[in-house]
Amino acid sequence: MKAFLHGGAFFALLCLIAKGVGALYRIPLTNIMGAEGIGLYQMVFPLYSVLLSVSAGGLPSAISKTVSSFAAVGDGENARRTLRVSALTLTLAGLCATLLLIFLRGKIASLQGNAAAATAYIGIAPAVTVVAVISCLRGYFQGKLDMLPSGVSQIIEQLTKTAVGLFLCYRFMKYGVEYAAFGALLGVTASEVVAAAYLAVRYAFDYAAYKKRTVIKIGKYATEHAADFTAARSTRVPYKSLLKNVYATALPITLGSLVLPISAVIDSILVINLLTLGGESVAGATALFGLLNGPVGSLVNMPAVVTASLAVMLLPKISRLVKNRDRAADTSEKFFRMSLLAAAPCALAFMLFSDEILGILYRKTMSPELLGTGGILLAISALSVLFMSLLQPATAVLQGFDKAHKPALNLIIGAAVKAVLTIVLIRVMGIYGAATSTVACFALTCFLDLFAVRKCIKIKPKYGVFFRSALPALAAQAVMGKLSYFALAPFTGAFVAVIVSLVLCFAAYAAVVLAFKGISKEDMGALAGDKKDGQDA
Numbered sequence: 001m002k003a004f005l006h007g008g009a010f011f012a013l014l015c016l017i018a019k020g021v022g023a024l025y026r027i028p029l030t031n032i033m034g035a036e037g038i039g040l041y042q043m044v045f046p047l048y049s050v051l052l053s054v055s056a057g058g059l060p061s062a063i064s065k066t067v068s069s070f071a072a073v074g075d076g077e078n079a080r081r082t083l084r085v086s087a088l089t090l091t092l093a094g095l096c097a098t099l100l101l102i103f104l105r106g107k108i109a110s111l112q113g114n115a116a117a118a119t120a121y122i123g124i125a126p127a128v129t130v131v132a133v134i135s136c137l138r139g140y141f142q143g144k145l146d147m148l149p150s151g152v153s154q155i156i157e158q159l160t161k162t163a164v165g166l167f168l169c170y171r172f173m174k175y176g177v178e179y180a181a182f183g184a185l186l187g188v189t190a191s192e193v194v195a196a197a198y199l200a201v202r203y204a205f206d207y208a209a210y211k212k213r214t215v216i217k218i219g220k221y222a223t224e225h226a227a228d229f230t231a232a233r234s235t236r237v238p239y240k241s242l243l244k245n246v247y248a249t250a251l252p253i254t255l256g257s258l259v260l261p262i263s264a265v266i267d268s269i270l271v272i273n274l275l276t277l278g279g280e281s282v283a284g285a286t287a288l289f290g291l292l293n294g295p296v297g298s299l300v301n302m303p304a305v306v307t308a309s310l311a312v313m314l315l316p317k318i319s320r321l322v323k324n325r326d327r328a329a330d331t332s333e334k335f336f337r338m339s340l341l342a343a344a345p346c347a348l349a350f351m352l353f354s355d356e357i358l359g360i361l362y363r364k365t366m367s368p369e370l371l372g373t374g375g376i377l378l379a380i381s382a383l384s385v386l387f388m389s390l391l392q393p394a395t396a397v398l399q400g401f402d403k404a405h406k407p408a409l410n411l412i413i414g415a416a417v418k419a420v421l422t423i424v425l426i427r428v429m430g431i432y433g434a435a436t437s438t439v440a441c442f443a444l445t446c447f448l449d450l451f452a453v454r455k456c457i458k459i460k461p462k463y464g465v466f467f468r469s470a471l472p473a474l475a476a477q478a479v480m481g482k483l484s485y486f487a488l489a490p491f492t493g494a495f496v497a498v499i500v501s502l503v504l505c506f507a508a509y510a511a512v513v514l515a516f517k518g519i520s521k522e523d524m525g526a527l528a529g530d531k532k533d534g535q536d537a
Contacts, residue, residue: 014151039290067143094132343389469518481505
């Protein structure tokens with residue numbers, strides 16, 4: 001039970017709950033602000049993500065990897081020194097990014113095609129500094145294979161954002177949509193502050209427990225080995241060396257983490273301006289951009305949270321198996337297969353019920369035309385769920401083997417293709433072209449990453465196990481989902497019919513996967529967090 005609470009399975013559950021709260025938060029938020037307001041809200045996030053990548057970037061993964069190597073040998077002192085020096089440098093970088101965002105907000109908003117977004121940038125700017133601290137603390141705990149603090153902090157973050165963001169958005173809406181967006185983003189900043197406070201308290205308790213264990217060990221050691229006590233105390237790695245080690249890992253990861261946010265910034269410029277050139281009004285183009293990246297994007301990203309949490313758990317495991325490539329390949333294969341098995345039914349569900357899901361969530365505030373557009377966008381974007389489910393663990397494997405530059409280069413290639421396709425396809429397909437180019441980006445990047453993994457370790461995918469269970473499971477899901485919906489809708493209405501149908505189709509999928517032994521006890525055991533390697537850290 002203890003292993004489960006600290007392992008990837010429970011972390012995935014907490015992340016799913018947090019993402020569920022975040023997705024539910026978008027519903028009343030969109031209903032308060034409307035499509036244009038959520039468009040302004042979404043215009044801010046691409047650049048915000050870029051600045052987060054600069055100020056925090058690959059540090060969580062780098063800290064996790066470095067702490068994991070120290071924790072594996074019981075070196076808690078250097079693990080904590082890694083956290084301290086990283087937190088100091090990141091806080092300073094985050095503060096610079098915050099000031100940069102505040103001073104340049106007007107020019108950025110005008111470049112994006114809607115100057116009203118300038119006000120919204122003020123609300124979220126302080127969060128850049130706070131998230132830098134959060135990233136360090138989460139990376140530290142993840143390096144110890146203690147996933148609980150990261151998962152709980154995400155739930156706290158989402159609950160605070162929901163409560164504070166909706167309250168401020170509602171109160172500021174009377175001044176206009178730009179101020180409503182400002183209020184919602186101020187709620188994001190408040191949520192990061194509360195999450196940082198929780199992690200700081202959690203670290204304080206962790207540190208107190210560590211000091212208590214250390215005092216006992218040192219006292220015993222000093223008594224039994226007095227002559228060697230001074231030498232033992234001099235084994236601390238210098239801060240400069242720790243920082244060099246962390247940033248050597250973090251730099252390529254940071255460069256890779258910058259690609260998608262920069263691509264999203266380019267999107268926020270291209271999509272609105274290209275749609276405007278195509279005849280849409282500024283408000284209409286902003287609404288379509290908000291629809292794609294708000295309601296549709298938040299739904300599509302929900303399954304990715306589960307697969308991302310598996311990737312977070314995989315990185316420190318791989319870091320400890322670098323010298324044993326056979327075990328690394330076996331562990332990686334399990335995570336790849338479970339990630340894809342988790343993502344496939346979600347992608348199919350979005351395709352089966354795209355119109356119904358968006359209609360239930362947003363029919364009160366969106367026109368039938370927007371809902372129809374959103375349904376098609378969701379069906380197209382659902383394909384990216386499959387590619388993201390493989391891309392995330394592939395990135396973790398490459399990072400674990402000190403090949404973080406590979407996914408970074410692959411993302412650059414994917415983003416470049418996406419930018420070209422966006423320009424071409426929007427002129428032909430309108431907003432659907434933007435969704436299609438995003439799917440193409442993830443597909444290309446995914447295949448390039450998988451090829452790099454195959455060259456790095458001789459992974460042996462169990463295609464037979466996957467297809468033998470997944471294909472009949474997906475068929476059962478599709479039949480059960482649609483039949484139950486058509487049977488229930490005339491009597492219960494769309495809302496109840498969709499909810500019951502989703503429950504039944506996921507249950508059918510899970511039952512067939514288990515019946516065909518798509519997941520074994522050994523596979524589930526790979527998710528359990530083994531804390532014994534890091535218990536002294």
